[in-house]
Amino acid sequence: MGVYIVKRILHAIPILIGITILTFLIMQLAPGNPMQTMINPKISMEEMERAQASLxxxxxxxxxxxxxxxxILQGNLGYTIKTGQSVSDLILERLPATLTLTGSAFIMAFVIGVPLGVFSATHRYKLPDYVLTVFAFIGISIPSFFFGLGLIFIFALKLxxxxxxxxxxxxxxLTGFALFIDHLKHIILPAVVLSLPTVAVVMRFTRSxxxxxxxxxFVRTADSKGLSRKVVIVKHALRNALIPVITIFGLSIPFLFGGAYITEHIFNWPGMGSxxxxxxxxxxxxxxxxxxxxTxxxxxxxxxxADVLYAWADPRIRYN
Structure with missing residues (x-):
C-alpha cells in the first residue's frame, strides 16, 4: 500500500502541472485586466504602464x-493586486474558518446520509422510503442560495x-463553554445548507x-444461519455496499469546498469561500x-x- 501511495503522488505531479497550465490560461482568457480596477483619472498612462511592468x-x-x-514551487502563491498582501497569508488566515464549516458539513453528511440510506433500503417501497426519496430529490435540486436564505428567514428572523x-x-x-455554544449556534445553519446535497447523494447511493x-x-447465507437482521445488514451487507459510497466520500471533499463559496457568502462566514x-x-x-x-x-x-478506503472496505482489493 505504501508503494502504491508513493506512485500515486508521483503520478499526481504531471497532473498538477497540467492544472497550473489550465488555470493560468483560463485566467488569461478572462475578460478585463486586474489593472482596470485601479483606473483613476489622476493616474497618468505612464504610471499605469509602470504599474503593469512592476506586476x-x-x-x-x-x-x-x-x-x-x-x-509556487518556492511556496509563494503571489500577492494581491490592490493591497499587496501575501496570498498564502490570506489563505492561512481564512483556512481555519472554512475547515470548521466544511468539516462539520462533511461529518453531518455521512453521519446522516448513511443511516438514512440504510433505513430507506430496509423499508423499500414503503412510506418511509418514498418520503426519503422525495427528501433526496429536494436536497439535490434546491439551490443552496435559496435554501440558505429560507433558513435565515425562518430560523433566524422569524423564530x-x-x-x-x-x-x-x-x-x-465569551469564553469557555459559552464561546463554544456561540460558535455552535453560528455554524448550524450554514453547515446544514452546505451538507444537504451531499446528504441526499450519500443516502441514494447507500440505498441503491x-x-x-x-x-x-452471502447475505442469504447469513440469514439462513439465524443471525439477526441487524447483524446481517450492518456487519455483512453494509460493508460490502460501501464501495460506491466511498467514491462520494473522496469526491465530496472538494465539492464541499466549492459549495462553500455560495454558503459562506450568504452567511457572511469569514472563510476562503467568501x-x-x-x-x-x-x-x-x-x-x-x-x-x-x-481545490x-x-x-x-x-x-x-477513496482508493485507500476501498482496500479497507473490501479485503479483496489489493494494490501492487
Missing part, C-alpha cells in the same frame, strides 16, 4: 506562467433561534448499493489561481483517500 503584465504569457510556477450571519457574536466577550448487496448469496467571491469581483487573479490550485489538490487527495 509583470508587460511580459509574454509564457514568461508570466513560468514566473508564477517558479514562485430567532440562530444568528443570521458571522462566525461569532460581535462584541460578546445496499439493495443490490441484499440480493446476493474570499473567493471577493477575489472574483475584484479580479484578484493571484487569489483566484491559488484557490483553484488548492485541485483536494480533488487529487480525495481520489487517493
Amino acid at each position: 509583470g503584465f508587460d511580459q509574454s504569457k509564457i514568461v508570466q506562467y513560468f514566473n508564477w510556477l517558479k514562485e 430567532g433561534w440562530f444568528p443570521t450571519s458571522g462566525m461569532a457574536s460581535i462584541g460578546a466577550n 448499493s445496499l439493495l443490490e448487496v441484499l440480493n446476493q448469496d 474570499m473567493g467571491i471577493q477575489a472574483i469581483v475584484g479580479r484578484e487573479y493571484p487569489v483566484i489561481m491559488a484557490l483553484n490550485l488548492f 485541485s489538490i483536494l480533488v487529487l487527495l480525495g481520489n487517493l483517500l
Whole structure:
C-alpha cells in the first residue's frame, strides 16, 4: 500500500502541472485586466504602464506562467493586486474558518446520509422510503442560495433561534463553554445548507448499493444461519455496499469546498469561500489561481483517500 501511495503522488505531479497550465490560461482568457480596477483619472498612462511592468503584465504569457510556477514551487502563491498582501497569508488566515464549516458539513453528511440510506433500503417501497426519496430529490435540486436564505428567514428572523450571519457574536466577550455554544449556534445553519446535497447523494447511493448487496448469496447465507437482521445488514451487507459510497466520500471533499463559496457568502462566514467571491469581483487573479490550485489538490487527495478506503472496505482489493 505504501508503494502504491508513493506512485500515486508521483503520478499526481504531471497532473498538477497540467492544472497550473489550465488555470493560468483560463485566467488569461478572462475578460478585463486586474489593472482596470485601479483606473483613476489622476493616474497618468505612464504610471499605469509602470504599474503593469512592476506586476509583470508587460511580459509574454509564457514568461508570466513560468514566473508564477517558479514562485509556487518556492511556496509563494503571489500577492494581491490592490493591497499587496501575501496570498498564502490570506489563505492561512481564512483556512481555519472554512475547515470548521466544511468539516462539520462533511461529518453531518455521512453521519446522516448513511443511516438514512440504510433505513430507506430496509423499508423499500414503503412510506418511509418514498418520503426519503422525495427528501433526496429536494436536497439535490434546491439551490443552496435559496435554501440558505429560507433558513435565515425562518430560523433566524422569524423564530430567532440562530444568528443570521458571522462566525461569532460581535462584541460578546465569551469564553469557555459559552464561546463554544456561540460558535455552535453560528455554524448550524450554514453547515446544514452546505451538507444537504451531499446528504441526499450519500443516502441514494447507500440505498441503491445496499439493495443490490441484499440480493446476493452471502447475505442469504447469513440469514439462513439465524443471525439477526441487524447483524446481517450492518456487519455483512453494509460493508460490502460501501464501495460506491466511498467514491462520494473522496469526491465530496472538494465539492464541499466549492459549495462553500455560495454558503459562506450568504452567511457572511469569514472563510476562503467568501474570499473567493471577493477575489472574483475584484479580479484578484493571484487569489483566484491559488484557490483553484488548492481545490485541485483536494480533488487529487480525495481520489487517493477513496482508493485507500476501498482496500479497507473490501479485503479483496489489493494494490501492487
